[in-house]
Amino acid sequence: MRRTSRSVALLATGLALASVTSGCSFLGLGSKPADLQVYSARHYGSEAVFKQFTKETGITVQFLGGENSDLLQRIKTEGKNSPADLFVTVDAGNLYEAAREGLLQPVDNAQLDAEIPAEYRDSQNRWFGLVSRARTVLYNPDTVKPSEFDAKETYAGLADPKWKGKLCMRDESEAYQVALVAHLINLYGKAKATEIVKGWVANDPQIMANDKLLIEAVDAGTCDVALVNHYYVAGELEDNPDLNVKIYWASQQGAGTMINISGAGVVKTSDNKKDAEILLEWLADKTGQAAMASGNHEFPVNPAVKPDAEASQFGAFKPAPLQADELGQQEKAAVEILDAAGYGR
Template sequence: MPSRRPPRTARALAATAAVGLTLPLAGCGVLGLGGSNADLQIYSARHYDLEGAFKDFQDETGVSVEFISGNDAELLQRIKAEGADGEADVFMTVDAGALWNAGEEGVLKPVESAALTEAVPADLRDSGNQWFGLAMRARTTMYNPDKVKPADFDPKDTYAGLADPKWKGRLCMRDSTSAYTQSLVASLVGLRGADATLATVKGWVANGVDIKSNDVELLKAIDAGTCDVGITNHYYLARELEKKPDLKVKPFWASQGDAGTHVNISGAGVVKTSDNAAQAQQLVEWLATKGQSAFVDGNHEYPVNESVEPEPVIAKFGEFKRMPLSAEAYGSQNAEAVKILSEAGYK
């Protein structure tokens, strides 16, 4: 087993200090499953039930892991600042645009892996093999079945259909600063173009969209009848149904008559400066294959590996056609999405 450098080397400290970072970063935390001399250091923006899957990996392989957590931007900045003296072996994010950006910034190492090529669909991985999707979430329409019928939705372009005046005073959505909102709008820009997307967002605003601070609050509002319809990630509904099986909220799979439902991914790549690139690749491969269920089930996410069945709660939501994912659009169009939200007056 390759030996690691002592953690937090003086040169790494100097590199981060040079750009005004501290170790650990503000807002970051360390989860050590293998102690401070762990074989693999994972810089992770993902915070959903990490311990179980990675303990399984450690028990099965003998490779120990340690996590440093934070948001995508600060972790990427840290990797760049630490450079060749950095500790990161794996960079893990919760957004396809962030993965694309990491690839563009040159911090990830291309890996050749037949296991990953087979397990991860082509649009959920980098064409240059720098990063790979590992868990998938769908952002779709949610409705109160006492107030809305499935036939009320536009089956072709459900997201744009919520701009129809019939939804005036009935619509709840997330705030403009949410990465979920920005990625959805960026995907619509990539699919329909900026002008059509601006018209859609203006329609949402014209309908008096009620902005909620998080998806759970939004689902509770639909259940209570204070709004009839909204858009959330599917797994928040699964979580709430576990606590309240009679919740008056159902999913409607958006845009099944056309492009399909918007999806995003959590994923990972091997850091270019990793001392243990082979073990880092082994981890990513395990998460996409033998470890898929352990990685996604605790948060009710969909496996990217099509040979793995979804866990029972979300399996009851039924099958759906997903919108092909364009990580480049999510990343490169994010600024355009923010501009559109602002121009439309979306809060």
């Protein structure tokens, strides 16, 4: 399998702290705690969202940013002394894992139940999805016609030998790629999902380190087709409307396009559950939904809130039902399938 040169991210040795309220000190030894402590693995303009929340409610927020695994480990290590009140992350599998490890507490809240559809929240109300993203096909219209895609089973269709040498995909360790394979397991079972991944591998995809590189490669004609999250495309087109790329909504005559979520849950050891719930309510209501979704061109989960213009430009589509718990349960199997198929090697 060919692999393009990757831009290697430098990993910080510690987690970066960011204060998101004026006059509010950093969280740390000797500092006065803010009203609400948020640990967030979401890196898409969260600071601006929390500033708006503070302005409207008067509740100050301090924001600890980091990778999902680092933040979860920190909460576990801090134990009952953890200052964390709310945990925010991307990917349903990460939310599932946090709940499975007993790090989140149930929240019985009528407003959240009313504004967040059941498929976007935990069955025990330990976490709540807030915005969604679609992982779908991006293609170069100079070299590919939409009619060439399998409209019923688009992801599986990319295993067809006709796509050999024409594909670009994300690296095997990336949560988006793992979640997509977990989705295929839920849809088809392990045997067929394995077959599909082996078909992708046989088509010799170029593996890239992030979605922006995938978009650039399709635009440049380095590859004809890629699988990307829609909001990356929206952001790149906002910066450069002349990009020669188009989105194709996958599997519209079948199960629908795979979606995933960003969401949050109240940390089990929180001593400020009241304000954490207020923040969750605000994020689920119209103002918070618009602020969170438009900051990254994602789709609000609250059906009363419309996507921004950049996300809406791709048109309406049928999303596949989100089975968040099942996605989380299948992610280990998804990693095993990718590894066994030789994906990324």
